[in-house]
Amino acid sequence: MLGKISRNDPCWCHSGRKYKVCHQAFDEKLALLASRGHIVPTRDIIKNAEQVAGIRESCKINIAVLDYIQEHIHEGMNTAEIDRIVYEKTTEWGGIPAPLHYQGYPYSVCTSVNDQVCHGFPSKDVILKEGDIVNVDVSTILNGYFSDSSRMFCIGDVGPEKRRLVEVTKECVEHGLAEVKPWGFLGDMGQAVHDHAYANGYTVVREIGGHGVGLEFHEEPWVGYNSRRGQEMVLAPGMIFTIEPMVNMGGVEIYVDDSNDWEVYTEDGKPSAQWEIMVLVTEEGHEVLCW
Ligand code: MF3
Numbered sequence: 001m002l003g004k005i006s007r008n009d010p011c012w013c014h015s016g017r018k019y020k021v022c023h024q025a026f027d028e029k030l031a032l033l034a035s036r037g038h039i040v041p042t043r044d045i046i047k048n049a050e051q052v053a054g055i056r057e058s059c060k061i062n063i064a065v066l067d068y069i070q071e072h073i074h075e076g077m078n079t080a081e082i083d084r085i086v087y088e089k090t091t092e093w094g095g096i097p098a099p100l101h102y103q104g105y106p107y108s109v110c111t112s113v114n115d116q117v118c119h120g121f122p123s124k125d126v127i128l129k130e131g132d133i134v135n136v137d138v139s140t141i142l143n144g145y146f147s148d149s150s151r152m153f154c155i156g157d158v159g160p161e162k163r164r165l166v167e168v169t170k171e172c173v174e175h176g177l178a179e180v181k182p183w184g185f186l187g188d189m190g191q192a193v194h195d196h197a198y199a200n201g202y203t204v205v206r207e208i209g210g211h212g213v214g215l216e217f218h219e220e221p222w223v224g225y226n227s228r229r230g231q232e233m234v235l236a237p238g239m240i241f242t243i244e245p246m247v248n249m250g251g252v253e254i255y256v257d258d259s260n261d262w263e264v265y266t267e268d269g270k271p272s273a274q275w276e277i278m279v280l281v282t283e284e285g286h287e288v289l290c291w
């Protein structure tokens, strides 16, 4: 784990600082936790200050695109228009939409309406109507740095049941976020998300989770919500990951549309909601980079 690095050598994180004043104590802490059987992060997912700065710039575009969508989304609009706006604004501001051509994904954004759980294809045939809830999931590459976040939008007057789903799902993310701190565990976050959803009578999708992000679109760790307190990966300063639970009003079961192998729906046809944030683990706690 500690390798052959000496105290006065440059740190492995490429900060340019000496190992002894940079990540030596960090490595010793992780080695101890690993010896006790915990899952610990590998070095490749620990970001240095320069990388965090680059990721922050990418997040600024991601946030601005979502803000722009928030101002312009409306009843009667089709979701292909959202795709066009995301492409135009992202590129106008110097970024690249990360979803476009990612593993063959054909659009710049995911727009998931009502019983669509995630990865909804934007389409001119999907016209937003009063009472719809829609997730717009935006991801940006800027100078090689990745950002990824999503928000829910309520179209016109949305009934109380769906509104509550949207609000509770956001609270799930906030409850999870409150558990993010150095030397805690990913499972602390996961259980908090899970418990809040189930306490409200909802279920949380098991098969699809969040992920490390920043230097790649999807990095380790995988971020699920069926985990338990004190379990899963140890959280260490410099880790960046998403919290993005998909919360179902009805049953937990989902299926993938086999005509395109992307779009995910609830099995029972009841609505599903999702919010996605990007969080950085800091020395003191955490910082939300993107929402
Ligand atoms: N933004 C999605 C996520 O949260 C990525 C979906 S993959 C894509 O991880 F190709 F559809 F973009």
Ligand code: CO
Residues within 6 Å of the ligand: 148, 149, 210, 211, 242, 244, 276
């Ligand atoms: Co994501």
